Amino acid sequence: MFILSLTYVKPNDEADRHMEPHMAWVKEGYAKGWFLASGRKVPRTGGVIFAIGDRTAIEAYVAADPFTLNGVAEYKITELAVTMAVEGLEILKG
Template identity: 90%
Template sequence: MFILSLTYVKPNDEADRHMEPHMAWVKEGYAKGWFLASGRKMPRTGGVIFAIGERAAIEAYVAADPFIIHGIAEYDITELTVTTAVEGLEILKG
């Protein structure tokens, strides 16, 4: 599993201008079966996506995020080996 933590490097109004294509990219990540959950950080300094899949494919997909392409955010990708999960979240286990 991967934790994709994005941090805005430009103001929120700049992020808002690119939010629609970013959200289309997020929805495509769900359609591919890679994204499991996502949302904004509070306070609004970026967001977090929980993802599964092959690291190289995830990294390549992150590089195609409109937020990356337009210099809105930077990503920190953390790989996590889940060993324990509540019932119903077994998909997180590697």
């Protein structure tokens, strides 16, 4: 499993200008079966996506995020070897 932590490097109004294409990109990540959960950080300094799949493919997909392409946010990708999960979240153990 991967934790994709994105941090805004431009003001929120700049992020807002690119939010629609970014959200289309997020929805496509769900459609591909890679994204499991996502949301904004509180306070709003970026966001987090929980993902599964091949690291190389995930990295390439992150590089194609409109936030990345427009210099709005930077990503940190952390791989996590899940060893325990509540019932129903066994998919995280990958």
